[in-house]
Amino acid sequence: MNARERLLCVLRGEIPDEVPVSPFVQEEYLSYYFDKKDTSRLYDAVQLAKELGFDLITRQYINAIPYFLQRSEENWQVSVKEAREGDNYVRRTRIVTPERTMEQVEAAPYNENILTGIHFSTVEYLIKDEEDFAAFKKNCPKHSKEDEEYIIQQGEIARKEVGDLGITCPWSIGGVYNLVSTYMNVQDMLCDALADEEYYEEYMNFFTDMVAEEHEIYAKSAFDAVGIQGNIANGAIMGADYFDEYVLPYERRALDVLIKAGKPTIYHNCGNAKVLYPEYKKLGITVWETVAEAPQGDSILAEAKEYFGEDLILSGNFDQVHFLKEATPEQVEERAYKQMMTGKKNGHYIFACSDYLEVGTPLENVKALLKGARAAAKYE
Structure with a gap:
């Protein structure tokens, strides 16, 4: 299998020839590796995948600034x-x-x-009180035909550029909770759900419609999957009951657009998540990234594998904050091998770090990471 076939096989819930090895790369590491300021999560990531030999999942921001702030x-x-x-x-x-x-x-x-x-x-x-939200809701524009055409065009460009090196998976406008928390203080949101539920429902429904509207565009695009940011509603600030009542209904409504279209989703929470495992099963997501151990998160790969079984594809778990940057190449290779042996059991796994590769990560350690993972990746 080539990288594209391998990743698509996993997204279908099947077992490929070997586990995909797909480190999460974005501007920080790309700027560091290529020694230039202005980098691309598509073109430079493709070049990096060619040079280092890994299975690429692009993590583009098609619109780093949302459409309603562009004009x-x-x-x-x-x-x-x-x-x-x-x-x-x-x-x-x-x-x-x-x-x-x-x-x-x-x-x-x-x-x-x-x-x-x-x-x-x-x-x-941006939105500090109910009067601000009322003005925002009343006047915020809808997606234009040009917005839709741009996303469709970028999907075709990305598909052609990536080829068989992997799959295309841009970030959408955001998970609903993440999007709202970009423009409203999350502490206010946490309180509004309990103390001013009518107002909370109003703005959450408004932004859910916005996300669902954009998901309709991605659903018919050439992108292979869609990235959903879900790291704000994490297990460090809320429990399963709160998530179930005040987050899940909105996230699920927006996700349903992609689910019904058969478009795989990669849901990102790189922090505490263990208490939310039951909720992640209900979300209907295809992949949860990233399984992060302490101190970045509270999840252990073997436990997560046992809990989710075939219900969810897992990605991540290698500490890129400290270990990958500070250990010797030999230590990195050994740990990568062990992690792969844990993750590949019964499939439904993509090897990755607990988040994106960071500035200052020694190249020899990145190569050791890939070498150790590849050595254990094959299925018999």
């Missing part, structure tokens, strides 16, 4: 300014409507080596 329309004037301010890189987004002027401020430590893929932290949220 101005009547009653919806958008301006975005990005600049270095001291030691930070700051993005200020302003939306002016007839009723309200809203501003979001995001910042990240300035890194002269990375231009794309900056991970911003929100300093000031």
Whole structure:
């Protein structure tokens, strides 16, 4: 099997010739590896897969900035300014409507080596109160025909570029909870669900419709799968009962669009998740990434394999924060081999780290990771 056939086989719930070895790569490592600022999660990731020899799952942002912040329309004037301010890189987004002027401020430590893929932290949220949301809901534009055509076009481009090196799996506009928490304080969201349920239901339903609308486009695209960000509603801030009542119905409604279309999904939570295992079965997702042990998460691969069985495909579990960067190549190779032996049992597994490869990861360790995993990947 080639890499594409191998990954598609796993997504169908079948057992391939060997377990796919697919490290999660994005701008940080691509900039570090290729020694350039402006990198692409498609073109540079394809080149990296060719050079290192792994099964590629592209993790593109087709729209790093959501469609409704890309342009101005009547009653919806958008301006975005990005600049270095001291030691930070700051993005200020302003939306002016007839009723309200809203501003979001995001910042990240300035890194002269990375231009794309900056991970911003929100300093000031766009939607601060019910009046802001009312103005947002009233005036927020819908997807245009051009938005749809762009996603469809990018799917065709990605499919051609990746070829047999792997599969294409871009991030959608977001999991519902993740999307809302981008523009509203998650602490307020946690409280609203209990103290102001009517308001919570209103904004969660609004954003669910937005996500489902975009999923309709991805469902008919050439992309092989769709990435869903679910790391905010994690096991460190909520239990299964809370997730079941206040998160699951919205996430499931948006996911159902892709499920009914037969489009596989890769759901991302790289943190605490163990308490949410029953909920992940209910979501209907194809793959859960990433199984992360302490201190990044609280999941153990062998236990997760036993719990999910054939209900879910698992991805991840190799510590890329400390071990991959600090251990010797020999130690990395040995641990990768052992992890693969655990993960490949009965299939339904994609070998990966617990999150994306980081800046400063020695190349010899990445090669040792791939070597150790490949040595144990084959099915008899």
